[in-house]
Amino acid sequence: ALPERAEEGSERPIGDEEEERTKALPSLAKLYLGAVYxxxxxxxxxxxxxxxxRPSAEELAAFAVLSALAAAAQLFRVDAPNRHSYHTTPAFLLAATLLLxxxxxxxxxxxxxxxxWLRYRYQWYIQTFNIATYLLNMLAAWAVFHLVAGGSGLAVxxxxxxxxxxxxVTFSLTNHLMVGLVLRxxxxxxxxxxxxxxxxxLEPDITLLFLGAGMAVFWTIHPFLLALGVAPLFLFYRALHVPPRQEEAYNDVKTGLLTARRFTELLPEELAKAERSGRPxxxxxxxxxxxxxxNNTHGHLIGDRALQAAAQAIKDCLRPGDIAGRLGGEEFALLLPATGPDEAFALAERIREEMQGVAIPLPDEEEPLRVTMSLGVATFPEPCPEPRKLLHHADMAVYRSKLAGRNCTSAAIPSLDEARFPEGSYRETLESLVFALDARGSGLNGRTPQVTALALALAAELGIAEGSQEWNDLERASxxxxxxxxxxxSSILYKTTSLSxxxxxxxxxxxxxxxxMLGQVGSLKxxxxxxxxxxxxxDGSGYPRGLRxxxxxxxxxxxxxADAFDAITSDRPYxxxxxxxxxxxxIMTNSGxxxxxxxxxALLRLLGYERPQEAPSGAGAAPSTNR
Structure with a gap:
C-alpha cells in the first residue's frame, strides 16, 4: 500500500503530466531524485x-506468476484521504522478495x-521514480531477510x-521514507x-506485506495454494475503498467542503479544546x-457554478488547521483555531474580496456573472465569552451584513444579539417570512433587507440607539x-390592470x-x-386609520x-x-x-444633500412600493 506515489496526478507534488513541472522542481528535489535513480x-x-x-524452473515459474499478479494489481489503485493511494501490489512484491x-x-x-505505464503514460521521471522505489524496497527487504534467516530459507x-x-517492516519503512522525502x-x-x-x-501497508509472506509460504508447499493468499486480497481491495467512501460522506459533493453534519461534529470538539487551553x-x-x-434567472447549473466558486474562494484562503464546511444552500462556515478577532476579520475580508473578483461566464451574454458574499465573524474569548454560541453570534453578524446592503463583513456583538434575538430560530423565521412575502408579490423583488437597512440608517441618524426597543421594533416591522x-x-395581488x-x-x-397577525406574538407587538x-x-391622507x-x-x-426612496431608485416592472x-x-416635494x-x-443628511429653503415643485407624489 503506497502512500502518495509519483503517479498521483496534477494535484500531487510530483505527478503533474506537464513537462513544466519537472523544470519547476526545487534543486534539492532534483538532487534527491538523481540520487534515488x-x-x-x-x-x-x-x-x-x-x-x-541460472535460476531454477521453480524460480522462473514463481517469477512469471508473481510478475503477472503484481502487474495486474498495479492497475487497480484506490485513492484515499490524507494524500495517500493504495495498491495490493506490495503483497506480491514481498512474496517475490522471499522466493526469488x-x-x-x-x-x-x-x-x-x-x-x-502503457495505460496512463506517465512522464519518464514519474515512472522511473516508481521503479526505483519498488526495486530498492525489495532489495532492502531481501537483504534483511537473508541476514536474519541465514540459509534457512522459508523453513518453519x-x-x-x-x-x-x-x-x-523494512519494505514498508523504506517505501514510506522515500515517498515522504520526495513530498517534502x-x-x-x-x-x-x-x-x-x-x-x-502504515497499517494497510504492513497487513498487505504479511499477506504476501503467507503467499510465499503457500507457494513453497504447493504453487496452487497461492490462491489461498490471493483470495483475501479481493476482500482487502474492497476494504480499501472504505476510507475514501467515508471521506465522501464527510465532504459536500458540490463544493468539496465538509458537510454540515461533519462540520457540526468537529465544531464542539475544537471549541472545547480552545476553552481548555485558553487559546482564542x-x-x-x-x-x-x-x-x-x-438560480431563478440563470438556472441551477449557473447557481452550482457560483456555489463552487464560493467554495474555491474559501479554500484559497484557508490556512493549515482551518476547517470549512457547507451548512446548506448558500451558507458556509469556517472554524479558525488559535485565531483572534483581527486575524479572523482579515481572513473573512480576504474571502469576500476573492469572491468579489470571481467572474462566471454566462451563455450568450458578454458580461459575466458577478457574485458577492456577506460574512460574519465571532471570536472566543473576546468578544464572545461562550464558545458554544460562536456559531450563533457569527450567524447574527451575517444578518447585519445583509442588512447593511450585502457584500461586507460584520463582527459579532454578543450583547446586541442576545437582546434582539432571544429565540434560537427567530432569525430563520423572519427570513422565511420575508422570502415568502417577496415570492408572493410584495413588489420588492428581494429588496426587503435593503429597505430595512435604509430604515435603520435613518433611525440612527435620528438618534435611535441601536439595540433599543424602538430600534428592534423598526427592524422587525421593516x-x-x-x-x-x-x-x-392572488387575483387582486397579481392583477396587472387597475383595481376596482x-x-x-x-x-x-x-x-x-x-x-x-403580529400582535399575537408578544415580542412583535x-x-x-x-x-x-x-x-x-x-397630513392624514393615508390609510387605514387616517392618522396624521x-x-x-x-x-x-x-x-x-425608506420605502419610497427604495421604490424610486429600483427597477420596477413598469x-x-x-x-x-x-x-x-x-421625496422633498412631498415632505409635510x-x-x-x-x-x-435625516435622509438628506444621510445622503449628503443640503436641503434648500423651498422644495422644488411639480415632481408629483412619491411612489410607494405597494398598493
Missing part, C-alpha cells in the same frame, strides 16, 4: 553481477509497471518468522502533514448573496411590513391584517403598530421614507430605476404631506 541502478547492477548461476534471487527482482520491478522456525517480520523536497509538505508514518498509512478561536459564517435570484398580504387574494373600488378596499385592509401605520401619511403627524408611530414615519437625485426631489419633514431632513 543512481542508487537503484547501482544496486540493480550489483544484483545482476553477483547472481549465482535479487537478479530476478530487478526485471520484476521493471515488468510490473509496464502495463501501468522462530528465526525465519522474525526475518519475515523484519523484512516486511518537491512539494514542501512536511512528514506531519503527509502522514506517511501515521498508523492509518473564531467562527466565520459566509452567505452568498442572492443565490435564489441567480422586514414584515407586508405580512398582511397573505390574506389578499371593491378590490382597492380589500387591498387597503392588509395593514390591519398584518397588525392582527411594537412592530405590529408600525406595520399597521406604514401607509399613513403625515405625531399620531403615526415614529417607526412607521421612518419606514415610509419603469426603470431612477437616480438618487430624482428620488430626493420627489406624505412624509414627516424631520425624517426627510
Amino acid at each position: 543512481a542508487c537503484a541502478i547501482g544496486v540493480a547492477a550489483l544484483a545482476v553481477v553477483a547472481a549465482g548461476g 534471487e535479487p537478479s530476478l527482482l530487478v526485471p520484476l520491478g521493471l515488468l510490473i509497471l509496464l502495463p501501468e 522456525s522462530w528465526q525465519v518468522a522474525l526475518a519475515i517480520a523484519l523484512a516486511a 523536497l518537491a512539494g514542501g509538505i512536511p512528514f506531519r502533514e503527509s502522514r506517511v508514518f501515521a498508523w492509518d498509512s 478561536a473564531a467562527v466565520v459564517m459566509a452567505d452568498m448573496d442572492l443565490l435564489r435570484n441567480i 422586514l414584515l411590513h407586508d405580512v398582511g398580504k397573505f390574506a389578499v387574494p 373600488q371593491e378590490e382597492w378596499q380589500e387591498m387597503k385592509q392588509h395593514p390591519d391584517v398584518g397588525w392582527s 411594537g412592530a405590529a403598530e408600525i406595520v399597521r401605520a406604514h401607509h399613513e401619511h403625515h 403627524g405625531d399620531d403615526i408611530p415614529r417607526g412607521a414615519r421612518i419606514f415610509t421614507v 419603469r426603470d430605476a431612477r437616480s438618487h437625485a430624482v428620488a430626493v426631489e420627489e 404631506t406624505q412624509f414627516d419633514p424631520e425624517v426627510v431632513t
